[in-house]
Structures are given as C-alpha cells and as structure tokens.
Amino acid sequence: xxxxxxxxxxxxxxAMIALGIFxxxxxxxxxxxxxxxxxxxxxxxxxxxxxxxWQTYRHVTLPLAFRICLPSLTSNLISLxxxxxxxxxxxxxxxxxxxxxxxxxxxxxxxxxxxxxxFYVAVVALLGAGLHFLERKLALPGFxx
Amino acid sequence: xxxxxxxxxNARPAQYALFGxxxxxxxxxxxxxxxxxxxxxxxxxxxxxxxxSALDTLSLWLPFILKGFGLNLLMSFLAMAIATVLxxxxxxxQVSQLGVVRVASKFVTHLxxxxxxxxxxxxxxxxxxxxxxxxxxxxxxxxxxIKATFAFSLPVMGNISEIVRGAINSxxxxxxxxxxxxAFTRRQTMVHIILPQxxxxxxxxxxxxxxxxxxxxxxxxxxxxxxxxxxAQAAMEAGGGRPEFLLPFYLFLLCLFFAYxxxxxxxxxxxxxxxxVSH
Numbered sequence: 001x002x003x004x005x006x007x008x009x010x011x012x013x014x015a016m017i018a019l020g021i022f023x024x025x026x027x028x029x030x031x032x033x034x035x036x037x038x039x040x041x042x043x044x045x046x047x048x049x050x051x052x053x054w055q056t057y058r059h060v061t062l063p064l065a066f067r068i069c070l071p072s073l074t075s076n077l078i079s080l081x082x083x084x085x086x087x088x089x090x091x092x093x094x095x096x097x098x099x100x101x102x103x104x105x106x107x108x109x110x111x112x113x114x115x116x117x118x119f120y121v122a123v124v125a126l127l128g129a130g131l132h133f134l135e136r137k138l139a140l141p142g143f144x145x
Numbered sequence: 146x147x148x149x150x151x152x153x154x155n156a157r158p159a160q161y162a163l164f165g166x167x168x169x170x171x172x173x174x175x176x177x178x179x180x181x182x183x184x185x186x187x188x189x190x191x192x193x194x195x196x197x198s199a200l201d202t203l204s205l206w207l208p209f210i211l212k213g214f215g216l217n218l219l220m221s222f223l224a225m226a227i228a229t230v231l232x233x234x235x236x237x238x239q240v241s242q243l244g245v246v247r248v249a250s251k252f253v254t255h256l257x258x259x260x261x262x263x264x265x266x267x268x269x270x271x272x273x274x275x276x277x278x279x280x281x282x283x284x285x286x287x288x289x290x291i292k293a294t295f296a297f298s299l300p301v302m303g304n305i306s307e308i309v310r311g312a313i314n315s316x317x318x319x320x321x322x323x324x325x326x327x328a329f330t331r332r333q334t335m336v337h338i339i340l341p342q343x344x345x346x347x348x349x350x351x352x353x354x355x356x357x358x359x360x361x362x363x364x365x366x367x368x369x370x371x372x373x374x375x376x377a378q379a380a381m382e383a384g385g386g387r388p389e390f391l392l393p394f395y396l397f398l399l400c401l402f403f404a405y406x407x408x409x410x411x412x413x414x415x416x417x418x419x420x421x422v423s424h
Contacts, residue, residue, distance in 0.1 A: 078259075085261040089367055096263060109271045116264050117256070124259040 236309025257303030
C-alpha cells in the first residue's frame with residue numbers, strides 16, 4: 001500500500017533493510033545465549049593464566065561462543081533464506097515474484113510451483129550442507145558433544 | 146528441541162528467540178503509536194477540516210479491522226488444530242519400524258519445513274479447486290480463508306512432526322527397555338509410556354509455533370483474504386489513501402498482535418522453565 005511517491009530507497013534495499021532487522025533481532029538473542037553458555041570454569045582458567053579481560057574475550061570467549069552459536073545461526077540463516085520470498089509483497093523481482101509473472105503469462109501454475117519447491121529445497125539443502133561443513137571444520141575436540 | 150543439554154550448554158534454537166520479548170517492548174510500541182498519532186493529528190488538523198484525521202479514520206474503521214483480527218485468530222486456531230493432528234501422526238510415523246513409512250514421512254516433513262510459507266500459500270491457493278462437491282450433490286465454493294488456513298497448517302505440521310520426533314527420541318532408552326521387560330507391546334509402550342512423557346516436553350515448542358503461526362496469518366492478505374492487515378489497508382484507502390496514515394495504522398496493527406502474542410510468550414516461558422528436563 002506504499003508507493004504514493006517516487007521511492008528514495010528501492011524495494012530491493014527496503015527488503016534488505018527489513019529482513020536484516022528481522023534476522024538481526026534473532027541473531028542478537030542467539031549471540032547473547034552463546035556468550036552466556038561459555039562455561040565459567042573456562043574463564044576462570046584463563047584468568048589464572050594471567051590473561052587480561054580483553055585477551056580472554058578475544059582468545060577464549062568469542063571463539064567458543066561462536067562455535068556454540070553456530071547451530072542456531074545456521075537455522076536462523078536458513079529460516080531467513082526462506083523469509084526472503086516475502087519480498088514478493090513489495091514487488092522485489094525475486095524467485096517467487098518472477099515465477100508468479102511466468103505463470104500469469106502462460107497458465108502453467110503446477111510446473112512453476114514444482115520449480116519453486118525444488119528451488120527452495122535446493123537452496124536450503126545447500127546452505128545447510130555448507131554450514132554443517134563449517135561446523136565440522138570448526139569443531140573443537142573435547143568440547144561440546 | 147528437547148535435547149539433552151551438556152554441561153557446556155547449547156545456544157537456544159533460533160525460534161526460541163521469540164521469548165526474549167518483555168514488557169518494555171510493548172511500552173515502546175505503545176509510545177511510538179501515541180507519538181505517531183499525535184504527530185499526524187496535529188498536522189492534519191491544520192491542513193484541512195474536511196478530511197478526517199488519522200484517529201477519526203481509525204476509530205471509524207476500528208470494528209472492521211477488529212473483525213479482520215477475529216478472522217486471524219480463527220485461522221490460527223483452525224490451522225493449529227489441523228497441524229497438531231497431522232503433525233503428531235507424521236512425527237510418530239517418523240520413528241516407525243517400517244522403513245518405507247519412515248522415509249516417506251521424513252520426506253514430507255522436510256519438504257514442508259524447508260519450503261517458505263509464501264510458496265506453500267501460493268501452491269494451496271492455486272492448486273486447490275475453487276469449489277467442492279459436497280456429498281455428490283450441491284457445489285460449494287471453498288472460501289479463500291479456509292484454503293489459507295490449510296496452507297498455514299502445512300509448514301507448522303512439518304515442524305510439529307519434528308518436535309514429536311525429537312521428544313520421542315529424547316525419552317531415555319531405559320524406558321523402552323523396562324516397558325519391554327514388563328511385556329508391553331511396542332504399541333502399548335508408545336501409548337502408555339512414551340507419548341504421555343512427550344506431551345510435557347512438546348508443549349513449550351508447540352506454543353511457540355502457535356505464536357509464529359499467528360504472526361504469519363497476515364500473509365493471507367496478499368491473496369485477498371479479509372483479515373486484519375488487509376482490512377487496515379482497505380480502511381486506509383477508504384480514508385483517502387494518505388501516506389501519513391501508514392505509520393499509525395501499521396503501528397496499531399503491531400500493538401494488536403503484540404497484545405495477543407505477549408501473554409502467550411510469557412506463559413510459554415513459564416512452562417518451559419517448569420518442564421525443563423534435567424538429566
């Protein structure tokens with residue numbers, strides 16, 4: 001219902017801003033819980049090794065917190081990738097919008113639906129595979145499960 | 146979902162992040178709403194006396210918007226009911242001993258979990274017939290909102306299926322073994338021992354998905370269902386389609402949904418703490 005005036009920011013940019021805020025809000029919560037999940041004993045150990053507060057943060061807390069966060073970040077990124085289809089509403093020419101135009105032109109709704117499903121399943125599978133690879137790469141022996 | 150937590154702990158799954166909300170979010174929202182209204186009100190009073198102000202327009206169309214919100218709630222109830230029935234069945238099928246059933250239910254679950262809501266909405270809207278023949282006689286036109294309800298229930302079904310599967314897997318193996326030693330059949334073990342324990346574990350994520358489902362229902366307005374957001378847009382058009390209406394109207398909708406979801410979020414958080422599984 002917008003678009004009464006000439007837009008200063010393009011629909012694509014607005015979609016990025018809106019989805020960025022939306023996904024970021026979840027990420028804040030994920031990072032917070034990740035930082036909290038770093039065991040106290042580890043921090044105490046680094047303190048006993050005479051690491052300063054900043055050094056502890058830089059070399060101990062952040063790397064551990066990132067690894068703890070990674071599964072949640074993966075699921076958030078995947079759900080965000082799916083949410084991008086909502087940019088359809090503000091007529092950003094993404095997959096759903098483009099295919100909608102195709103099936104409006106030539107009446108081939110079922111085929112286009114199938115393409116859409118396959119496309120999103122492939123995107124999600126690729127993202128998931130990539131991030132799981134990263135997770136395995138970053139896994140620390142003796143940490144976590 | 147209900148996994149055993151190690152000493153180091155896991156970060157909370159992303160969907161739990163919904164429950165980071167607290168009372169001051171509502172307060173800020175309300176404040177923004179009041180300020181936006183005050184600004185628009187002051188501006189439009191000077192501009193012209195013939196046009197209605199944003200506040201007057203909103204109060205004029207309030208019953209219309211609330212009626213739409215009622216449809217939102219109805220859609221969320223029905224979709225959740227469908228999703229729960231189908232999802233629980235699918236979740237149990239995922240731990241079936243028959244390989245074919247397991248693979249098939251896993252495929253369905255992951256298909257609906259990994260497809261965007263909008264795509265599922267489009268699929269159901271376009272591929273379901275416009276009218277149905279009831280008892281082989283009269284033809285009944287299926288209303289759009291019923292199709293949308295069914296569409297919303299599908300992704301939630303997939304997620305509930307995963308919740309149920311996770312809950313069943315989180316029951317210690319000892320429970321299965323002791324049931325077997327008491328000569329329970331697999332079916333009896335499931336009905337009398339495993340599933341009752343799963344209910345407690347699944348309720349917090351189940352309510353979380355209800356909240357997410359309710360927040361997703363405005364998507365139906367894209368396809369012309371007359372729910373709260375669609376009605377608010379229609380009201381804005383009727384009020385002259387002035388751009389200064391956008392902010393107050395959308396903030397009003399935000400407040401409306403917040404007021405509904407917030408108590409659910411609080412309640413879920415309480416239940417989550419109460420039912421926290423410690424091993």
